[in-house]
Amino acid sequence: MKLLENILLADDFSKSSENVVETAIELAKVLQAKIIPIHVLPDDIVNEKVKSLLHETAVAKLEETANKIEKAGVQAGKPILEFGSINDRIVRAAVNVNTNLILIGSGESQKGDRFRLGTTAERIIQKSEKPVFVVKEGVPLNIQNILCPIDFSETSKRALKDAITMAHKFKAELTILGVCETQYSTWPIAEENKDEENYIRSAQHKEKFNTFLKEFNLTGLNWVKETPKGNPAKEILSTISRKMIDLLVMGTAGRTGLNRLIIGSVTEKVVREVPCSFLTLKSENVINLQLEVNIRDIENLYKTAVQLVEDGFYEDAIDQLKACLKINNMHIPAYLGIAKIYEKLDEPEKAKKFRDSGNGIKEKIWYTKIEEEVRKLRGS
Structure with missing residues (x-):
């Protein structure tokens, strides 16, 4: 029984990528997946000798990664070496090999940086229709607490479904967060009227939240629900800090056409500042249960x-x-x-x-x- 088929592992050969590879291996073991390493070289190298040396080095490094994966008891797919824009090539390769998940590092950051997400990781999240798992620098995979914020959209339904499976597999506690956004603070009315408006909004939100959860099977799961009022991004980040969340599973805005690069202001703010590893989803689920239908034993x-x-x-x-x-x-x-x-x-x-x-x-x-x-x- 497999929960997903392929993980596309973006390996940039940096020191921080060692943790990314280890995370990919642990995730593949739990979800019984194959790992396909990929590296992208720049396509603007004019010196053929330099280009050839870089190519040879990259091939050797990718083989090292593949061997490390195999030695850990996980199946490794044929490594992929591309030339061009890193984010474009990784997103395209994910489609070509029909991967279930792109796994990348968050990028190296300096101590005290407010924005902890690298440019490459952010652009891959923006462009990819495939789920993207971002590994925080220096944070090993030890999932005990999972957070899944929901906004009642189709993408948040998809995210919650995968978060439930992840919680089962890692035997982790799942927090399902539904933030009631308070608005109209600039209305020229008395404070008691504003409070009454927000009270009604909160009651309606909780009712919608409970109705939403009825679509999911939470039996046998260690889970809690929270419905705070306030700014969604701030509440998500506050919950991550307060509950020491190890993994955030979050649906994005997932647009097409001219608005394809838009991932939603809440998602954008959260993924830039989130201190833990996270998984974003748009139009596809990570988990794709595959049963051996021909089993007769x-x-x-x-x-x-x-x-x-x-x-x-x-x-x-x-x-x-x-x-x-x-x-x-x-x-x-x-x-x-x-x-x-x-x-x-x-x-x-x-x-x-x-x-x-x-x-x-x-x-x-x-x-x-x-x-x-x-x-x-x-x-x-």
Whole structure:
């Protein structure tokens, strides 16, 4: 069972890229993905000898990265070497190899810098329709707390879906943040009227927030929700600091055509100042569950189902367990496994049906064994 196929790893061979490579390896292990390293050289080199030397060095460095990935027990794809604009070539390569995720470093920054995101990383986020995972300089992958801000848009739905899966896989706490933006502070009306307006806005926002969450299966997840009032960007950054967030998962504005470079003012401010690693999404999900549909072995089907339950894919787990029953309709663990899932999903009638079926078969097998023992004793 794979959660994604390919990670495109942008390797610039700098000292800080060592942590980026390590992060890619750890992420690939958890999500069972292949890593494809890529490096981009400038295309304005006029000296052919210099160009040739750079090419040879880059090829050797990419091979080193690929070997490091393989030695860590992760599959490495054929390294890619491109010439031209770094952000353009990486974005194009992501489409060409059909990657699920672009993984890049945030860029090296000086101590005390307010804007911590490098130009290359920012432009890739702006231009890419593929999800982009940005690794903060010097911050190892140790995901215990995940934050997902939502604004009820399709991109935030996509972000929350992936954040839920990430929380399951890393056994992390997920904070779902819905900021109620207070406005109209310049209205020429009394303060009590402004307060009443914002109170009504807040109540409506919380109701919309709760309705939004009903679309998602949060069963078995360690999660909390927060609905503060204020400026969205400030509240997101404040929450990251207050809760010591390790990973921010955030949908962007995701535009096309002339407005394609626009990622939204909130996203732009947050990703420039965020102190932790983050994942941005536009029109595609990171997680793309791939099941081995041709599995016929009950044991493998059952193991896959157990893993799916652990990762929060309950409906897919039920399908795998029902496939077990198609092969052997006496498979008790499948019946009881389905019953447990329906209990998690708060569907007691379905849970009882499958539990009774499993226990009924268990009793039948038990009585059959007793009859066999009695026959042996009687010598019949």
